Amino acid sequence: MEKFEKFTGIVAGIDRPNIDTDAIIPKQYLKSIKRSGFGVNLFDAWRYLDPGEPGQDHSRRRINPDFVLNKDPFKDAQILLARENFACGSSREHAVWALLDFGIKAVIAPSFADIFYNNSFKNGLLPIALGSELVDQLFSELEGIEDCQLSIDLENQVVRNASGTEMAFEIEEFRKYCLLNGLDDIGLTMQYAETIKAFEQQYYQKLPWLK
């Protein structure tokens, strides 16, 4: 996993609560056995006017001109702004892969669904939970500005707007450490292989029917 570096990027807002994982990446694309290539189908049903199927030539599809990610400069958005309970629904990690593949590196919302939140960190996507008032404020800042940019500074745990106003966010220490250093969870856990083996020994003695 790549290290998460400080960056400044364009923000695209989707002003809806409860954006679910079926909306982020519809089921027909989950048939893929790969981790890549989901970006063109991010928000497929909102982004295109024709039905989406795997293997289509996307350059020939009918684009929904009203959808934010189809407009300039949001085609190049690196930050997504949304409302409560972002990415509720299924466990599909494809939702994270699709966002990343599109170019989104951070999502800002008042709250996230647990499984998506967890999946994000495993792939280097940063979910930032800000209070509803701050999210409100960011949505109003977006209005009328053609190119709203924010800086994301994970090290210092702040989101900074163009006028220099800082908004602090919380993140668990361990998750931050892994993201900043691009660490692979499995490698970290493997360091405890002996501890796991010792655990198993007492565990199966206690619960022999599970052995």
Next chain:
Amino acid sequence: MAGKTLYDKIWELHEVRRDDDGTALLYIDRHLVHEVTSPQAFEGLEIAQRSLWRKRSILAVPDHNVPTTGLELGITDPVARLQVDTLNQNCDKYGLTEFKMGDVRQGIVHVIGPEQGATLPGMTVVCGDSHTSTHGAFAALAFGIGTSEVEHVMATQCLIQKKSKNMRVTVDGKVAEGITAKDIVLHIIGEIGTAGGTGCTIEFAGEAITNLSMEGRMTVCNMTIEAGARAGLIACDQTTLDYVRGRPFAPQDENWEQAITCWADLHSDPDAGFDREVVIDAQDIAPQVTWGTSPEMVCAVHQNIPDPAQEPDPIKAGGMQNALDYMGLKANTPLDQVFVDKIFIGSCTNSRIEDLRAAASVVKGRKVADSVKLALVVPGSGLIKQQAEDEGLDRIFIEAGFEWREPGCSMCLGMNADQLGSGERCASTSNRNFEGRQGQGGRTHLVSPAMAAAAAVKGHFTDVREL
């Protein structure tokens, strides 16, 4: 010292180590695997040249992509076929237990785990599927994980986790005649909202819950994720033991005796503390129908569709209006005047034998309304299908005009050919009414099997108790 909750107890039993900040390694007993969220995990293991820590913890089955008709043709969609073939190859390569297509034990992963006794009380159960919460009905800590975590469990038998909060939803008293587990859980979600349980493990308690069969308890725990909680739990009792005893993967003889002694402790202590408590009066629960695009958008069947103009929170009102627009519905319309095009009885929420019996008892001697284009029954597993046929349920459905299909996830998410067309409206016993969930432009109303059957007969929603 305050007592422990059921969640506390299972967590402690499985905690391998913990850092000062609470980040822990949690040991996983059972890993259920299906074709959609596993290929990238197997590939990851291979690239990193890692082996599987405990192969016998894995039970694999294809379910999301499998067709429910014409099985003799195999899977005709080449993309779906590759995914199922990939699961088969991975399971063969590593020597994992898999119930392949054509095996009578094949079915929906959350149906076959309990059916086989592969889900046991006190276990930790994970699967790359959010409806893993189903298995909490067995007092097992069960939750959905992403593909990276699937790989993590395969390689280490553990997950990096932080303990979530303890929440309890108590449904006091008895439900009225004709009220099912699905109505209970939809009502709960309507009360606490789709993010009501975020960050929590929800224990369901109270007379209305303990009175449920294991099938009913699975329905309730299944939809815990729709309330935002990754895991739901119900204490172990005689109903649990009666269900588990004698199943193929369940402990036998001496092991059984030892196990049930240990399982007797799988309940929250009377003095246990919860971070959040919700109490619901069972008498308040009527047959439920969702009207929107989130499971919290739910009403009793005799109510009118709510009006966004009456909603004080502007974000919520906007969400409601979006939902009504998508669903093609008008505020203040009586729900029982809403007509449906298709009926789907199935999914990991409601495809077990009891669900099929409930639906069959409604349609027996009746016919599917002419206005209904398609009515499907998709049993949760090959064994359930067989049992239903032994009981003659298939005949009842077919004579009424239903199609009787082969097991799988089917129209719950429409990864196979079973889908809604754009604008089609469905009474569905599944778990999600999200936009496009059952097919692009499709409109889903979540209901119980009995209510779906009643809608099939009338052509519109109706209180099954008045049929």
